[in-house]
Amino acid sequence: MSKMKVALAGVGNCASAFLQGLQYYGNYREEALGLRHLFLGGFHPKDIQITAAFDIDNRKVGKDLSEAIFAQPNNVPKIADISPTGAIVQKSPVLDGVGEYTKNVIQISNKPDANVAKILKESDAEILVDLLPSGAVKASQWYAEQALNAGCAFVNVTPAFVASDAAWAGRFEKAELPLVGDDLIDQVGATTLHKTLLKLLSMNGVRITETYQLDVGGGTESLDTLERTRDVKRTVKTKSVEAALPYKAEVVAGSMDYVDFLQNRRDSYFWIRGLYFCNTPMQIDLKLSTVDAPNAGSVLFDVIRAAKIALNKKLKGAIQPICAYAFKHPPQMVPLETAETTFADFVKNNT
Numbered sequence: 001m002s003k004m005k006v007a008l009a010g011v012g013n014c015a016s017a018f019l020q021g022l023q024y025y026g027n028y029r030e031e032a033l034g035l036r037h038l039f040l041g042g043f044h045p046k047d048i049q050i051t052a053a054f055d056i057d058n059r060k061v062g063k064d065l066s067e068a069i070f071a072q073p074n075n076v077p078k079i080a081d082i083s084p085t086g087a088i089v090q091k092s093p094v095l096d097g098v099g100e101y102t103k104n105v106i107q108i109s110n111k112p113d114a115n116v117a118k119i120l121k122e123s124d125a126e127i128l129v130d131l132l133p134s135g136a137v138k139a140s141q142w143y144a145e146q147a148l149n150a151g152c153a154f155v156n157v158t159p160a161f162v163a164s165d166a167a168w169a170g171r172f173e174k175a176e177l178p179l180v181g182d183d184l185i186d187q188v189g190a191t192t193l194h195k196t197l198l199k200l201l202s203m204n205g206v207r208i209t210e211t212y213q214l215d216v217g218g219g220t221e222s223l224d225t226l227e228r229t230r231d232v233k234r235t236v237k238t239k240s241v242e243a244a245l246p247y248k249a250e251v252v253a254g255s256m257d258y259v260d261f262l263q264n265r266r267d268s269y270f271w272i273r274g275l276y277f278c279n280t281p282m283q284i285d286l287k288l289s290t291v292d293a294p295n296a297g298s299v300l301f302d303v304i305r306a307a308k309i310a311l312n313k314k315l316k317g318a319i320q321p322i323c324a325y326a327f328k329h330p331p332q333m334v335p336l337e338t339a340e341t342t343f344a345d346f347v348k349n350n351t
């Protein structure tokens with residue numbers, strides 16, 4: 001199998017967990033604990049090669065990616081030593097990459113901005129993965145533009161609307177390049193767990209009356225979300241959870257706060273109240289504890305390999321089977337089961 005040449009925009013916690021995962025799973029040949037697919041379409045995670053990376057932080061720019069991923073303010077736990085990658089983190093334009101709450105956390109490098117499209121071309125990158133902060137909407141769209149200029153497929157892990165925006169999808173279609181997004185689904189997802197619980201209870205005849213989900217995290221991303229994307233995340237998640245019930249109930253989901261000493265950990269609290277046989281009341285109080293960035297790893301491995309399959313097949317525009325399988329805000333929302341089967345068919349029919 002040929003290597004997939006991938007570039008990363010943003011060398012934060014997600015990039016760190018992803019790169020450590022590539023090293024960790026590199027020599028697995030049989031079933032790999034913690035991965036959905038060790039092989040996808042014939043590709044192994046080892047076939048993913050990072051050829052370029054971009055950031056704005058002084059502690060990351062100019063360093064080999066293997067070193068930059070462990071620089072502050074990244075705080076995802078170290079699980080693997082990384083061999084040098086040869087990809088030196090290049091300085092990119094800041095745009096709206098730093099918010100009011102993260103301006104004291106990110107140290108902006110004073111190096112000149114690199115020519116990102118040129119570096120993408122020179123490094124033979126085929127796929128550009130957007131791992132910018134969730135509030136950096138302009139910067140995400142700027143990177144989508146660089147992918148178009150350099151002839152790369154674009155994977156939007158962030159909640160900025162790119163793949164779900166018809167105009168952007170049209171531009172990738174015209175450029176004959178694949179586009180996938182928006183906002184990656186976690187492997188152990190709080191929203192998916194919440195929806196599944198509600199669905200199970202309502203299927204059994206329980207009338208849910210009220211429910212909420214509250215998230216608390218300590219990564220830079222939680223800080224950024226608190227300031228810039230809290231309301232939009234709350235609206236998107238509340239709508240998504242409400243859709244799991246066949247009737248109207250009081251639902252609040254995706255409300256969040258920042259607690260610095262949690263580091264990259266995230267706690268999600270679920271509270272559900274309802275009525276069952278003869279109006280008997282029931283209540284559930286649950287807490288899910290995860291580390292945030294590794295929660296993106298397995299899904300990201302699948303998405304990158306699926307994007308390569310799309311490239312090999314010369315598919316263009318927003319690739320709905322990948323978007324619906326791996327993203328919270330795809331161009332078209334479909335039920336979980338449909339997303340699963342459509343993705344499996346996509347992989348089978350194109351490899």
Ligand SMILES: NC(=O)c1ccc[n+]([C@@H]2O[C@H](COP(=O)([O-])OP(=O)(O)OC[C@H]3O[C@@H](n4cnc5c(N)ncnc54)[C@H](O)[C@@H]3O)[C@@H](O)[C@H]2O)c1
Nearest residue numbers: 010011012013014055094097133134158220221292293296
């Ligand atoms: N489980 C998950 O971690 C998960 C799941 C779904 C979506 N996401 C999304 O992935 C993205 C990354 O998450 P993270 O936890 O790694 O965030 P992070 O804040 O740790 O990392 C973001 C990185 O982007 C850099 N950056 C800021 N502006 C930039 C610019 N203009 N150009 C280049 N780099 C820039 C920052 O310096 C930082 O290194 C977020 O949008 C998040 O919502 C993450």
